[in-house]
Amino acid sequence: MSGAPGDALVRARKLTKRFGSFTAVDGIDFDVRPAEAFGFLGPNGAGKTSTMRMIACASPVTDGDLAVIGMNPASQAREIKARLGVVPQVDNLDTELTVRENLEMYARYFDIPGSVARSRADELLEFVQLAERAKDQVEPLSGGMKRRLTIARALINEPQLVILDEPTTGLDPQARHLLWDRLYRLKQRGATLIITTHYMDEAEQLCDRLVVMDKARIVAEGSPLELIERYATREVLELRFGDVKRASLDGQLQGLAERVEELPDRTLVYTDDGEAALDEVHRRNIPVQSALVRRASLEDVFLSLTGRSLVE
Amino acid sequence: MASPVAVATQGGLGRAWDVVWRARRLVERNVLVYRHQWIVILSGVAEPIFYLIGIGMGLGGLVRTVGLPDGRSISYTAYVAPALLATAAMNGAVFETIFNVFFKLNFRKTYDGILATPMGISEIAIGEMLWALMRASLYAVSMLVLMTALGLILSPWALLTLPVTLFVAATFSATGLAGTAFLRTVQDFDIPMGLIVMPMFLFSGTFFPISAYPIPIQVFMQATPLFHSISLIRGLTTGLMGLEQVWDFAYLVGFFSLAMVIAMRRMERKLIK
Numbered sequence: 001m002s003g004a005p006g007d008a009l010v011r012a013r014k015l016t017k018r019f020g021s022f023t024a025v026d027g028i029d030f031d032v033r034p035a036e037a038f039g040f041l042g043p044n045g046a047g048k049t050s051t052m053r054m055i056a057c058a059s060p061v062t063d064g065d066l067a068v069i070g071m072n073p074a075s076q077a078r079e080i081k082a083r084l085g086v087v088p089q090v091d092n093l094d095t096e097l098t099v100r101e102n103l104e105m106y107a108r109y110f111d112i113p114g115s116v117a118r119s120r121a122d123e124l125l126e127f128v129q130l131a132e133r134a135k136d137q138v139e140p141l142s143g144g145m146k147r148r149l150t151i152a153r154a155l156i157n158e159p160q161l162v163i164l165d166e167p168t169t170g171l172d173p174q175a176r177h178l179l180w181d182r183l184y185r186l187k188q189r190g191a192t193l194i195i196t197t198h199y200m201d202e203a204e205q206l207c208d209r210l211v212v213m214d215k216a217r218i219v220a221e222g223s224p225l226e227l228i229e230r231y232a233t234r235e236v237l238e239l240r241f242g243d244v245k246r247a248s249l250d251g252q253l254q255g256l257a258e259r260v261e262e263l264p265d266r267t268l269v270y271t272d273d274g275e276a277a278l279d280e281v282h283r284r285n286i287p288v289q290s291a292l293v294r295r296a297s298l299e300d301v302f303l304s305l306t307g308r309s310l311v312e
Numbered sequence: 313m314a315s316p317v318a319v320a321t322q323g324g325l326g327r328a329w330d331v332v333w334r335a336r337r338l339v340e341r342n343v344l345v346y347r348h349q350w351i352v353i354l355s356g357v358a359e360p361i362f363y364l365i366g367i368g369m370g371l372g373g374l375v376r377t378v379g380l381p382d383g384r385s386i387s388y389t390a391y392v393a394p395a396l397l398a399t400a401a402m403n404g405a406v407f408e409t410i411f412n413v414f415f416k417l418n419f420r421k422t423y424d425g426i427l428a429t430p431m432g433i434s435e436i437a438i439g440e441m442l443w444a445l446m447r448a449s450l451y452a453v454s455m456l457v458l459m460t461a462l463g464l465i466l467s468p469w470a471l472l473t474l475p476v477t478l479f480v481a482a483t484f485s486a487t488g489l490a491g492t493a494f495l496r497t498v499q500d501f502d503i504p505m506g507l508i509v510m511p512m513f514l515f516s517g518t519f520f521p522i523s524a525y526p527i528p529i530q531v532f533m534q535a536t537p538l539f540h541s542i543s544l545i546r547g548l549t550t551g552l553m554g555l556e557q558v559w560d561f562a563y564l565v566g567f568f569s570l571a572m573v574i575a576m577r578r579m580e581r582k583l584i585k
Contacts, residue, residue: 019585058427059585078430086428092421096345105344108337109429153425 007070009034009161009192010055014064017050024050026216027064032161032194037187039203039210040196041298043308046213048196049089052165055194056086069160082110085154085162089169089196091146093138099149100125100134103156110157117156124152128182144175151182162186164195168202180205200298212302219305224298231304232296233258235274239267239281242289252286261303268300331434338426338439339446353447356407357454360400364458367519368392378521380552390464394546395518397455397473401481402538404448406509409488413440414495423583437579441485448481449474459549467551476548476561480541483564486571487537493578512538517546537567 008031017025025047032038040048053059055068057077066073068080094102100121107117125131128148133141141149147167154162167183168176183206187193197203203210204224212220212227220227237257253260257271271277274293281288302308346353372388379385416422423436456473459465465473491504515522515529516539522530533539544560547553 053585056428058424078432081428082430084428088424088428090421092425094341094422094425095420096422097341101344105341106425106429108340109426109431111430154428157429 007034008032008067009069010038010194011067012051012064013066015051015054015061015066016063017047017054017059018062023216025054028211028213028216028218030211030218030221032192034192035190036208037183037193037195037206039207040194040213041198041200041203041207041210041302042196042213043198047216048213049165051213052163052194052196056084056163057081058086082157083160085157085159087147087150087154087162087164087167089165091150093146093149093153095138097138098134099130099136099138099141102138102149103153106153107156112157120156120158124155127155127185128152129178142175144171144178147171147175147179148182151179155186159191161192161194164193166196166198168197168199176202200302203298212298212305214302214306220301227298227301228296230301232300233270234272234296236294236296236300237269237271237274237277237281238292238294239269239288240265240290241267241287252284253281256280259304263303268303270296270300270304331432332438332442334431335435335439335442337431338436339443341439342443353450356400356404356447356451359403360396360451360455361458363396363399364389364393364455368396371519380550382552384550386466386550387464389462390466390550391546392519393455393459393462393464394473394549395516395542397452397459397477397549398480398538398541398545399513399518400451400455401448401477402484402509402512402541404451405444405481405484406488406504408444408447409440409485410492410495410501410504413489414492414501417492417582427583433579433583434576436583437489437575440489441482444485444488445478445481448485449478452477452481465549467549467553469548469551469553473545473548476544479564479568480537480545483537483541483568483571486568486575489575490571490578493575493582512536516542518542537564540564540567 010030010032012028012030014027014029015025016023016027028047028051030038040051042048050059054061054066054073057068057073057080061073069083071080073080094105097105103121103124104114104117107120112120122131125134128151130145130149130152133145138146138149151164151167154164164183168179171179180202183193183195187206193206195202195206207224209223210221210227211218220231222230253267253269257269257277259270261268261270269277278291278293281291368389372392375388377385378388378391426436427433452474456465456477495501495504512533515525515533516536517533518538522533522539525533540560540563544557544564547557547560
């Protein structure tokens, strides 16, 4: 049933989700291959979570085709769910149970025998660095710890495919880096990951391949590097002008670079050589308050695809 | 050769049994949670006993005997005890399926986590009902033991009291589950508790025959499940069995089925989007 190696683990064709007259996912196509980390990047409301919920068999497909591990979510949800690990956007740990009980009870839902469940719980608590909190209640844990416990819980059935919906949203930088490190190790072990995020750095750190979603559709697909090469330049010069009326700059930046993007707070100059462009700005005596040359990122990809920034 | 219909029915029953079997996981979960909170469950055991002592013996001192339609006179305590038994079954089931399920459904999001496993909505709904049933049966058994000890069991029909009380509890857990999915806020609890459970407890012939009330109340009460539960269980413990009790049972079977259908649909609408 799961097909030859190299076949897609998740395959979507014209996948659509509607809530009444609102279309959350509008006929998207994608393939997730075994052992890759596949990302859905896009702003809030782009349709990422709806897509995830359809893959996780938590939300019925309105239209189109979806195969998860070679099976149909409409008729084989139980079999699919037995082989998935799900980390939802909002933690839904069992707050009436302790840390350890959360893992062991979850194992029972998968019919995992008690002795196996106990040894897996030990291993996973080590893996997410929560062994010392095993006997504690869930509620007093920090946001990062709850997230890590949710990830451990999602791994209790040794899933073939792990789905993570915005795994680090709302966490402080330290907690995010710890989580990224764990997810990276998971990938090294050969797990297939699907990750949604509206953080560029997260997508660049974790994803082998990703699709950019906007307004219920996929607008681009590729590896982070491919996307940057295709939709942005090597470097970006960010200019801030302070109080100066930008209208008065009209035309002054012309010919400076292949593309200039105006944002409310700054102007982005897309060029392969940021320093050279900055020299040119100074030579033209343009009154700049501050300037910064940086490498292009997925943020720029999104901006060039949609004309908007990702996190508003 | 089995007919296709028979095969289909068997398949259906087999699947239904699979669901019930998997639903035991939810019972295990609740046992795990209540391992730390047995006192909460025990308080439910004490409640009908307090009523029996407080009202049964207190009021029983004034009323002494109650005349039954078949001409016998029984002690007031023997009259009120089966009603308290039915009420205990109702309370055990309703408190579990309304309060606890509401919080798990709306605030704790417990079921969203469970639904990511091979467990489905039917397993969750039936699991919660089984647990409520276990809780109610604890109340029922302790009440029955007490009634036997006090000599309040007047008929061999009483052997059926335990299974019937469990069925009553099943009816109320399905009803509670159906109702809880309609509740939106914590304040909404006052509606089922204050406007449905409490008046049913008072007017269902619990403490007095319903003939004591005006006709409209009598008619209305005869449409409620607690009235029929009390009439049936009282019939069993006092030996007053007749056509009326057959109708009580038929009514409860119908009410249970309806509540089950609504409960399943509502849970599905609440959890699957």
